[in-house]
Structures are given as C-alpha cells and as structure tokens.
C-alpha cells in the first residue's frame with residue numbers, strides 16, 4: 210500500500226485549488242498555464258495507477274536501494290542524552306533523498322509524453338538525481354545551476370555531465386538556487402509543449418508542493434515500520450530535518466503530520482547569523498508573498514523585491530520555503546531553528562568523529578539544531594538527507610581558513 | 616475621458632503600445648520618455664515596474680529591470696513620475712508588474728494610489744483570473760482601473776473567451792509560447808493562431824505582443840489585431856548611445 214499516493218484525511222492536506230491555509234496556489238503567467246494545468250489534472254490519477262506504483266516501488270528498491278536504513282546512533286545519543294535515529298537517505302543511489310522525487314517525476318513525464326526534461330539545482334544533488342533518471346529513461350536533460358553553485362559544488366557538476374546532462378549556468382541575481390529556478394521556469398515557458406520541469410523541492414506552483422512530498426513520503430512510511438521493528442513503537446517524539454525548499458522535511462514528516470505526539474522540527478540556514486545581512490533564515494526574516502509561482506514565506510523588501518539569501522550551503526541558499534512548511538510553521542505545528550554556517554560545520558565534524566558519517570552541508574544544519582530540550586527517554590529521528598562527498602572542497606577550505614586541527 | 620478600450624476601438628487599427636521599464640535608462644527618464652513616445656506616435660504607454668525576478672521576461676527586460684532597481688526606482692517613485700507625466704500627456708499609461716509587488720504594497724492601496732496617480736490600466740501576468748474575479752474586480756471597477764489578461768497559443772478557446780471577458784482594456788495576445796525578447800520572423804503556426812483569435816470575433820480589442828521587433832512583424836501582427844505591443848526592441852534601442860530624443864525618434868522611425 211502506497212499511502213503517500215492516496216488522498217488521506219489530513220488537516221494538512223492541500224485544498225482543491227492548491228492551498229495549505231493561506232499558502233500555496235499557482236501564481237503563474239499564462240505561458241505556463243497549460244503545462245501546470247495538465248499536471249494538476251493528471252497527477253493524482255497517474256500516481257494512483259497500480260502499474261505506476263509498481264514501477265516506482267521496483268525502482269526505489271532495486272535501483273535506489275531502498276529501504277534506506279534507520280540507524281540508531283549510539284555515540285551521538287550518548288553525547289546528547291536522548292536516543293537519536295538517523296534516517297540514512299545519504300545511502301540512496303546518488304547520495305541524497307532527491308532521487309525519490311526524480312524517479313517519481315520521470316515516470317510521470319513519460320506518461321505525459323514529454324521528451325525533454327529540465328531541472329534547477331542548488332547543491333547539485335537534485336541535478337544529479339535528475340540527470341540519473343534521464344539517463345535511465347533515455348530522455349534529454351538540461352539542468353540550470355547558479356554560477357556560484359557551479360563553483361562550490363564542482364563534483365556534482367562533473368557527475369551531471371558524465372551522466373549526459375547539459376548544465377547551464379544561471380548568471381542573474383546572486384547566481385544561486387533562486388536564479389537557477391528562474392532560468393528553468395523561463396526555459397519551460399520557451400519549450401512548453403515537449404518539456405517536463407522536474408522541480409526538486411516542495412516549492413513552485415500547485416501541484417508541485419503536493420506532488421513532491423508524496424514521492425518523498427516513502428521516507429516517513431519507512432520510518433514508521435522501522436521504528437516499530439526496532440523500538441516497538443511506530444512513532445518518535447521528534448522528527449528533525451533541514452529545510453531548503455522543504456522536500457526532505459516534508460517526506461520525513463509526511464505520515465506524522467496529524468500525529469500530535471510527534472514534534473516536528475525544521476532547521477533553516479542562518480548563514481553568518483540572522484542579523485548579519487547574510488542569511489537564508491526564511492521563516493524569521495521572511496514575510497508572506499509570491500516566489501516561483503506560490504504564495505509562501507519569502508525574504509523580500511517592502512517593495513516586494515526578492516532578497517538575495519546567503520548560506521554556505523548551496524542547497525539551503527534559497528529565499529523561500531515550501532507552502533506546506535509555511536503553513537506548518539504559522540500554525541505552530543512545526544518549530545524552526547536557525548543554524549549558522551559555523552554551527553553546521555561543527556556538526557559535520559562531530560558526526561564524522563562520533564559516528565563515522567560525513568554528512569552533506571545541508572543535513573548538517575539539522576544536526577546542528579539537535580540539542581533539543583529532550584528527556585533521556587525521548588526518541589528523535591533525524592533525516593540524514595545526504596552525504597558530504599560533494600562538499601569536501603567546502604569542508605577542506607573551511608577547515609583551513611578556520612585553522613581547525615584535524 | 617475615453618477609456619483605454621474606447622481609444623483602441625476608436626482608432627481601430629495599427630494601435631501602438633510601447634513598453635519600457637520605469638527608471639531606465641536613468642532614474643528620472645520616465646517622464647521624458649513618455650513625452651517623446653507620445654510626440655512620435657505611440658497610442659499607449661505600458662510602464663514596467665522593475666522587478667527582481669521577472670519570470671516572463673527575457674534578458675533585455677531583465678537587464679533594464681536590474682538597472683532600474685539599481686537606479687533606486689520603486690513603486691512610490693513610479694507613481695509620482697506618472698502623476699507628473701500625465702500633466703503633459705494625453706495617451707493612457709498602463710502599468711505592468713508582478714503580483715507580489717502589488718501584494719507587498721497592499722493590494723487595495725496599490726490600485727487606488729495608481730489610479731490617483733493617473734495610471735489607467737494594469738497588466739499583472741501572474742495574477743490568476745480566478746483570484747482577480749473573486750478579490751479585485753469590483754475594486755478595479757470602482758476606480759475605473761482597466762485590466763488586460765494574457766493568452767498564448769496554448770490557451771484553450773474557452774479560456775481565451777474568459778480572458779477577453781475579464782479584460783476591460785484589451786486582450787493581450789502573446790504571439791508565441793515564449794518569454795519576451797524573441798527576434799525571429801513569424802511562423803505559419805503563429806499566423807494561424809492570430810487568425811484563430813480573429814475568427815473568434817471577440818468584442819474586446821486585441822493587441823499582439825512579445826516578439827514584435829521591427830516594421831515587418833508589426834505590420835503582419837496589425838493585419839490580425841487592433842495593434843501591437845513592443846517592449847524588448849524598444850529597450851534595446853534605449854540601450855544604445857545618444858540622446859533620448861534621438862533614440863526614441865530613430866526607433867519610432869524604424870518600426871514604421
């Protein structure tokens with residue numbers, strides 16, 4: 210049974226016209242209407258099809274390597290004083306949770322008869338995951354990536370190229386994820402008929418903020434039975450995830466959204482500090498508005514100009530947040546904690562040394578907010594969204610600059 | 616005073632709507648450019664509110680927006696420049712911008728202040744028709760603010776009719792499924808699409824925009840509609856060296 214794929218009763222389910230409370234919707238120019246409307250009309254039916262689900266499940270199992278382990282991190286638990294499980298999305302093929310969504314969307318694109326795939330990417334993980342499924346499906350792949358991110362995530366750029374994708378630098382604005390997304394949307398406008406846009410996070414016009422979490426919901430579905438097996442209880446006290454646009458967090462929260470016993474914790478990137486002027490802490494610095502086709506929280510000035518965010522982590526360097534998360538935050542269902550570049554880097558080194566796992570820099574923000582005020586009996590599940598190979602350059606440079614003794 | 620719609624219908628053909636970004640090339644050029652455009656034969660002015668993330672725009676308009684923002688252009692300034700311009704201008708000024716700009720200003724004050732400044736119409740490409748109907752139509756009507764919605768070659772006939780009905784100024788026919796700034800000749804598909812819209816005999820006047828960049832594309836489009844909207848090509852002309860006067864005059868000559 211693929212629970213994320215069926216419309217279940219949930220206080221946090223999307224409405225007919227694509228809203229989560231006051232957030233969501235599809236605020237797009239007419240040039241995108243036909244494409245977005247086609248997906249909106251068809252996605253639930255396609256995803257509900259048994260054949261589709263079988264293909265999706267088979268690929269997740271035999272190609273991606275799911276289920277990903279749920280690992281009880283005893284050394285880390287001892288340090289923190291409560292039990293921590295790591296949901297090992299870093300062990301997926303391509304090294305992050307992103308592939309859960311790209312597998313789903315490539316199957317969808319095929320059923321929509323699309324011949325060409327585009328994607329945006331920040332850290333390059335979504336770009337790699339998209340290039341991978343395009344190679345698998347034999348479809349043309351174009352990935353937009355900010356010029357700054359092309360520099361700082363070079364290994365992923367090389368991987369995308371090896372996989373046969375064309376990587377196009379986005380040179381506008383801050384040359385990061387927001388700008389790559391703008392370019393991808395413009396490409397989609399220019400190639401509306403033959404192209405499917407695989408958005409990599411829980412952002413964009415409806416139905417993407419609903420569809421992407423459904424594909425990612427395999428994460429919390431597995432957490433449920435894995436926890437049951439290991440602890441005799443199918444829910445934790447806390448689920449913790451980092452949030453860029455919010456796809457790994459949405460996937461990790463999905464089956465617990467309505468379970469008030471489970472506290473949902475988001476970590477967002479504070480960059481050099483909330484008040485430093487170099488931050489991507491959207492929930493604190495943001496206000497309600499429209500970015501990339503949806504109503505959500507975003508960083509903007511009083512004239513509605515979108516501000517350029519900053520984070521050392523390319524995957525969290527985004528001025529918005531998915532509308533589901535804006536709703537979870539504004540209704541108090543989820544709490545958000547900021548983590549700075551420095552705190553994230555400390556967490557990288559700590560996890561490497563205590564558990565022998567080098568996490569992605571994005572994930573490290575979740576690890577950095579793990580000092581919860583929890584009792585010794587508490588059980589926390591942290592979504593280890595990706596592995597750190599892509600960030601080695603950044604890590605080594607940081608370690609050198611800060612004269613950290615290894 | 617004539618409405619935008621009435622003025623288009625009165626002229627009937629070859630209506631020329633010129634777009635440029637407020638605050639470009641210089642922060643205080645807006646008023647002068649409007650004056651020059653009118654003097655050289657423009658029938659309507661479409662004034663762009665520069666935006667940080669103009670999704671529907673190609674590089675030319677992106678560049679002009681970026682420059683205008685660097686020049687310190689903002690919405691209040693734009694209103695006051697229009698208020699100044701309309702003292703000496705008789706052709707209607709329409710404002711084009713993105714919905715987030717309207718929301719952050721406060722949607723109601725935005726429309727009322729724009730109207731008070733003398734702005735007569737609006738084009739907000741990412742404002743869904745359904746939301747306009749539910750939330751803003753009566754506000755627009757109450758202050759005589761006209762609006763135009765966009766249609767593209769992929770818009771269904773039913774939706775074209777709806778957009779035409781809701782467009783109190785004119786229907787904005789986007790010439791192809793593409794962002795602004797394309798520079799090719801029209802394809803047969805595009806001509807067939809113009810003919811398809813013509814044959815719908817809409818009561819709303821029709822202007823064709825996107826990709827009109829020279830006398831030829833203008834003339835062809837004018838055969839199938841009440842007129843055209845030219846944007847990127849004019850911005851490119853403004854990018855050149857020379858006085859505003861010369862640039863506007865030369866450009867208006869070039870599209871004759």
Ligand SMILES: Cc1ncc(COP(=O)(O)O)c(C=O)c1O
Pocket residue numbers: 305306331332333334335409410411451452453454455456457458523524525569571572594595596
């Ligand atoms: C490993 C990893 N985690 C998290 C993210 C953030 O994205 P999201 O918030 O959609 O999970 C990224 C994005 O690039 C990533 O690569």
